Amino acid sequence: MELDLKKLILFLALSATIVTFLNSFYSSYQVQKQQLQAETLKSQSAYAAKLVSATDRFLQSAQQQLAYSAKVIESNFDNTLIYSQEVTRLRLQTDSFNSTVIVLANGMVKGISPKSLKLEGKKLQSYGALQALSSKEPMISEPYISAANNLIIFISHPLFASDGRYLGYVGGSIYLKHASILNDLLQVHFHKDGSYLYVVDKNRRLLYHPNTSRIGEQVYNNEVIEAVLSGKHGTQQLVNSQNEAMLAGYAPLQTAPWGIITQRPLEATLEPLDGLMINVLHRTLPIGLATLLFIWLLARFIAHPLRDLAQTANALDNPSAPQQLKVIKSWYFESSELRKAMLKGVGVFQNQIGVLRQEAQTDPLTGLHNRRSLDGILEHLTSTQTSFAVLAIDIDFFKHVNDEYGHDIGDLVLQSLANIILDVTRTTDFVTRTGGEEFIVISPNATATTAYLLAERLRMRISETFIGPVGYINVSVGIAGWPLKQSSIDDILRLADQALYKAKRTGRNRSVLDSQYQDAEIKKPD
Numbered sequence: 001m002e003l004d005l006k007k008l009i010l011f012l013a014l015s016a017t018i019v020t021f022l023n024s025f026y027s028s029y030q031v032q033k034q035q036l037q038a039e040t041l042k043s044q045s046a047y048a049a050k051l052v053s054a055t056d057r058f059l060q061s062a063q064q065q066l067a068y069s070a071k072v073i074e075s076n077f078d079n080t081l082i083y084s085q086e087v088t089r090l091r092l093q094t095d096s097f098n099s100t101v102i103v104l105a106n107g108m109v110k111g112i113s114p115k116s117l118k119l120e121g122k123k124l125q126s127y128g129a130l131q132a133l134s135s136k137e138p139m140i141s142e143p144y145i146s147a148a149n150n151l152i153i154f155i156s157h158p159l160f161a162s163d164g165r166y167l168g169y170v171g172g173s174i175y176l177k178h179a180s181i182l183n184d185l186l187q188v189h190f191h192k193d194g195s196y197l198y199v200v201d202k203n204r205r206l207l208y209h210p211n212t213s214r215i216g217e218q219v220y221n222n223e224v225i226e227a228v229l230s231g232k233h234g235t236q237q238l239v240n241s242q243n244e245a246m247l248a249g250y251a252p253l254q255t256a257p258w259g260i261i262t263q264r265p266l267e268a269t270l271e272p273l274d275g276l277m278i279n280v281l282h283r284t285l286p287i288g289l290a291t292l293l294f295i296w297l298l299a300r301f302i303a304h305p306l307r308d309l310a311q312t313a314n315a316l317d318n319p320s321a322p323q324q325l326k327v328i329k330s331w332y333f334e335s336s337e338l339r340k341a342m343l344k345g346v347g348v349f350q351n352q353i354g355v356l357r358q359e360a361q362t363d364p365l366t367g368l369h370n371r372r373s374l375d376g377i378l379e380h381l382t383s384t385q386t387s388f389a390v391l392a393i394d395i396d397f398f399k400h401v402n403d404e405y406g407h408d409i410g411d412l413v414l415q416s417l418a419n420i421i422l423d424v425t426r427t428t429d430f431v432t433r434t435g436g437e438e439f440i441v442i443s444p445n446a447t448a449t450t451a452y453l454l455a456e457r458l459r460m461r462i463s464e465t466f467i468g469p470v471g472y473i474n475v476s477v478g479i480a481g482w483p484l485k486q487s488s489i490d491d492i493l494r495l496a497d498q499a500l501y502k503a504k505r506t507g508r509n510r511s512v513l514d515s516q517y518q519d520a521e522i523k524k525p526d
């Protein structure tokens, strides 16, 4: 397949359009992706902050409830009935704790709810209980396994007598692996798309995780956990323990050395991207197709004048070439300049052809038609069935002229003779010099009479004309006519030659009509 301008323009425009389209499609994909990621990170961070604030509020309220209870117990410390009442009220009314307990300074349980735990009157040896006894301060324990074999955190408030004596503490436990207010608080935010949150304490131990079997597990080498435990809040993209890319937000608690991390899988975040990109495609495709159509039309429009110019350039010798060039719609600068240049060129070219054609058909010495031209004329006349007479004219004793005056003067005589013949004949007659000192005149539509009269008129004028320095010259003329029994061109020329030969033989300086070329009016001279 040969490339043409239209295809080239199409190819160029098409590749530019496709590259631009792919580029904008890719950029739009990247921008959307970044935006989705940034938005998710922002919302994860906001989630973490919100949960931190809710959990802080819960822990503060649990501590306040214990502080209030502590006051009630302190002021009624001698009334043993109050212990049982207060632990039950604390557990059932506040809903903050899974179990509540009052422990004396010697570690003995004085009241517990629910009673089913059966720890009344026993000494608590668990980590949280011992910590509460030794610190004598309001505290939130680290997670530990309780006496009833539950993973718990323990929140406690000390009891003091009015004289400042330490009496023990009141405390509540929150179960980490079972249903608890803390679980309820955090579970609300668990999403079906794979988003989840978890809570760690300062020992990197999981206090909350949607996968309850992991609660209590210590997690090391996790950048987000390290960041949140160092008191920072923020966002991060990371790969979790399941090798899943995650977008995380994190924030530390105020009330306890804990941190909350919320995270969403990157895959779930980018899920809407496919839909978005299909949307972009739907929106850009019609404009893209319209652009292509426009380019195709424009390519045709640009290529059209050049194609027409190229076609015309293939046949510049055609006489209609200038006309064809003029009607080509060269609507832009380059094509119009090209057309102008071609018009100029075709003029010069056709002139040149004309000159060459004329030269090829002209006798250089006299400017008359030559033998080649004679053949063309005779072909034209015979093909159009136009009758004509042939006058073969030959100078008498021309050799003497040449011998006596030289060849150049001889040439001058030939030129003068050509002028005389042109002067005597009509414009419709064809005057040719076929070679040497012989001339042939073709007279279309001539009868034998008119041809003979023309020959005589020519002969007379020539013999009367003084041609310096030679003086006077004579000619002999042989005349033949066509159509003559459908003779061929060669036959007619031969008959004219024979008539000329006869004129020479019979004394020269005369016109002789071919014996077969006669018409009614002519009286053949003797």
Ligand SMILES: Nc1nc2c(ncn2[C@@H]2O[C@H](COP(=O)(O)OP(=O)(O)OP(=O)(O)O)[C@@H](O)[C@H]2O)c(=O)[nH]1
Residues within 6 Å of the ligand: 394, 395, 396, 397, 398, 399, 400, 402, 406, 407, 408, 409, 410, 411, 414, 435, 436, 437, 504, 508
């Ligand atoms: N100057 C000149 N002479 C030419 C040219 N062509 C032919 N001739 C001469 O014309 C002469 C023709 O001579 P011939 O054919 O013998 O005839 P003629 O002397 O004219 O005698 P007849 O025709 O028998 O009357 C020769 O001398 C040629 O050299 C030409 O182009 N220029």
